[in-house]
Amino acid sequence: MRTKSFRSVVKNYRAVFFDAFGVLKNHSGLIEGVGNTFKYLESKGIPYYVLTNDSSRSPQELSNWYQKRGLTSITTDKILSSGMLAMEFFKTKLANGKAVAYLGTKDSAHYLETAGQKTVPISDVDLNDLEHIKSFAFLDDEGFDWNKDIDKTINLLRHKNMTVIVANTDINYPVNKNDISVAIGGLADLVEQILGKKFIRFGKPDAQMFLLAYERAMMDVPNIKRNEILMVGDTLYTDIIGGNKFGLDTALVLSGNTLPDNANIKIISSGIIPTYVCDSAVIEP
Amino acid sequence: MRTKSFRSVVKNYRAVFFDAFGVLKNHSGLIEGVGNTFKYLESKGIPYYVLTNDSSRSPQELSNWYQKRGLTSITTDKILSSGMLAMEFFKTKLANGKAVAYLGTKDSAHYLETAGQKTVPISDVDLNDLEHIKSFAFLDDEGFDWNKDIDKTINLLRHKNMTVIVANTDINYPVNKNDISVAIGGLADLVEQILGKKFIRFGKPDAQMFLLAYERAMMDVPNIKRNEILMVGDTLYTDIIGGNKFGLDTALVLSGNTLPDNANIKIISSGIIPTYVCDSAVIEP
Amino acid sequence: MRTKSFRSVVKNYRAVFFDAFGVLKNHSGLIEGVGNTFKYLESKGIPYYVLTNDSSRSPQELSNWYQKRGLTSITTDKILSSGMLAMEFFKTKLANGKAVAYLGTKDSAHYLETAGQKTVPISDVDLNDLEHIKSFAFLDDEGFDWNKDIDKTINLLRHKNMTVIVANTDINYPVNKNDISVAIGGLADLVEQILGKKFIRFGKPDAQMFLLAYERAMMDVPNIKRNEILMVGDTLYTDIIGGNKFGLDTALVLSGNTLPDNANIKIISSGIIPTYVCDSAVIEP
């Protein structure tokens, strides 16, 4: 499939949204050469933001990861994570002394605590005393015992009706070049199917993720229109369809989930059509 | 199930979003007494908006329906329809001489034409000459021959890869007290399943519908926060879960889709929990 | 992908099951050369049967189609159709004066009538007098007005709870080299989704279709074991997975639904693995 150079594409936009995994980084670390992309964008005065379906770590920690690898320009305020949508959701909820139970690491509970909520890991919940539990959050696939705590979550939600949120819509994620792992969104799907209930999900391709980033872009570029923003992603079903629907222009890059060999067939069979296809988001110096 | 009076609930909010069918109107016309609700809201200076998954008629026509029945305060600017999201989507697309093919009435094509697009009903498309067709829209379940035009749509979308939008997520709608009809969203589901493709859908419970209304509310009540708005609806799976997720407070009314007899069991089995349950949106004088 | 000659494969089996469309025939008629395959099988004394998800015509009519094209050996008793499973189902039901309503042609109602049932096309049903209707059958995608009769079916099934059968699991079928049409199984899916009900479906890949053929094969080859039978089909999701599950050996042919170019990727991505892959079911003289 014929691709366009990322430089020739991105220069026409007033702001850029980047997906993280498969675009800026992969299992081995930063994608080589991507540092120069940010130098280019800064030289042109084009602001950029990183949109990630990651609720396992705080924006500060996510930003630190880039800082440590020399991408000093990716500061906390550049990061928009699905965990932040969960946080926004809970910010408007009364901190009435009751707690949000969760599946995830203590780190992932950061988002709830920042929103002023008390939290309790599912392992510490007493199913015979649910008076003080008011809602539930699927946050991260680590930090709990799958053999026990998935069943316990199911029974908690059968015993008491409560609002349930899923802070990451992804069903799996890559752990190295060859292997993947079930993501918390996949476990939430399993629980939802068994209960026959409907959870509230946050993350791409949902409009709220793009709205969060758009609101931030409008602070940097007043009156910027949606089609003046380029969404750059490696996944048709999250980055590209979500960006298209929100009215952004979209660039599919072939450095992650979608491979050069099958990009064309995936676009045709899915009917999800990016505005551009580029080899990667790398701009050579 | 114990319900709250709508007056006692609504008076605490700075703006109100109403679903139309099952809340303001039903198969027989306006729901009796609802006119007084609007008098009350105006006396209190609480602005209101109607959010409807209707792409069959223009906001002007939708507003006319209320005007004719004496609800003169429901002007065109109070109406937010899923068709308007489709229109917004196409506004950013180049009017490059190519046309949007559609399933629906000529009236429903209004939304596309307002966005500056040429339109062509599927019946007029020549499958052997698709050069000038650039995208497709599911608009209304009327205005075409189901025996021929559904198959023709499928074959059009097999022959040429293009962006497809669905301007109404509903799969059916009531036609009288006892009967329902397949909605255009249901036909789009059928086509999507057969093609294995992914269309872009507009309407509640999607965040973009609430965002459209929220942006309008902010023009009337600057700096209004999401939880200062009450979403009033009769359907858990569209109005209530969508409102909850967007951060609005929500009132389920029992005058439509959800009946007093099974409201409680539906809330428990779905896990979708409204902030309030009210008998109806009627406020007695 | 490397394929085996059909002759070298089929000679090791004691009976053969053929899918019809894409294996023996296509949109233009009989697949060229397939007549010789039957001569070969007869010379070797290997009995064969045709398994088809077709409920639009009787076995007699299906057989006639082959007879007219010179395949005189494909007699009525060689044909096993999903319509016959529907017929078997209704044979055990009391002919209690009540009728089975249906979507389809008069021809397709043959299966119900042979089972001793009174039938009534949906267009003749009076929704205000359902006393004499006892069940419903989806038979064929032709013979009715889609604009009216799909909605009427939905409302019939909302007004009166009854057993519903679908006599063809396929959701679409080819009408010529380039185009497909929605099959009755696709319309049944639409109605099922709107009603939230669960219909009884007949046809491949379901075990009952293979059982029907297996029982007939056992009359011709007493004590034949399942893995002594070869199922020949062009579709992984019906012929091959169904045959595999029933314990038959399976041969995927590339003359229909699955193309030489993507057979390998379809097998890998679906995880449905045929015992053999052959170019076609044709055996040269």
Next chain:
Amino acid sequence: MRTKSFRSVVKNYRAVFFDAFGVLKNHSGLIEGVGNTFKYLESKGIPYYVLTNDSSRSPQELSNWYQKRGLTSITTDKILSSGMLAMEFFKTKLANGKAVAYLGTKDSAHYLETAGQKTVPISDVDLNDLEHIKSFAFLDDEGFDWNKDIDKTINLLRHKNMTVIVANTDINYPVNKNDISVAIGGLADLVEQILGKKFIRFGKPDAQMFLLAYERAMMDVPNIKRNEILMVGDTLYTDIIGGNKFGLDTALVLSGNTLPDNANIKIISSGIIPTYVCDSAVIEP
């Protein structure tokens, strides 16, 4: 809802198929009084069989459970489990020195070993040396580390294309009066969704489970017809729809999954209609 006495129903049949959980036993043990049902059936010379979606234990062990509780008539040959279908499936496969990898306990691997297959638990599989692994079986939800072995299963099936069977279609099962646990069928659903592949599933409501029992009944009652057999179950979506489709008469009992309070609404909303509804399968002496 009005129910019939089980005695008045069952006396008209020539054989009976019982579901196990919710019909003969529950979380506390045998359902009280069910022993007398078997005395009654024996006095009338009506043979009976137990059909269970259980692949965690061998028929011998399943039978022992009843024997220990005094139901001496439930011998191994009365038990038909979904694990036996998996066994039948593997019996026809060459024991070519390669192994079937599995998720489950050592006990659950019994079914594969009886079929002459080498087995290896997923924990012992070396993902870098898959030469000797030829297929995969989901057998039981116990006997492995969910945190590690579900991901390992996913990566095994990504690295090597192979036939995958699921020996129990159930997605959950009750562990006590209040709580449920994810069943191996639920975990298989999760893996299937992540891989986008299609597994071979065994168990009710699939026809093969009923066929296995029917073949056994025919040995005891030669020429018995399907509608001379009563299927007794507590679950509409497995026992009743499967029995109905296979041509059996069906009795829904209200001693398990379907409660007296909501039996009627479940029947109406699902459209799955049992021939009879009985309080339980208990026949008073």
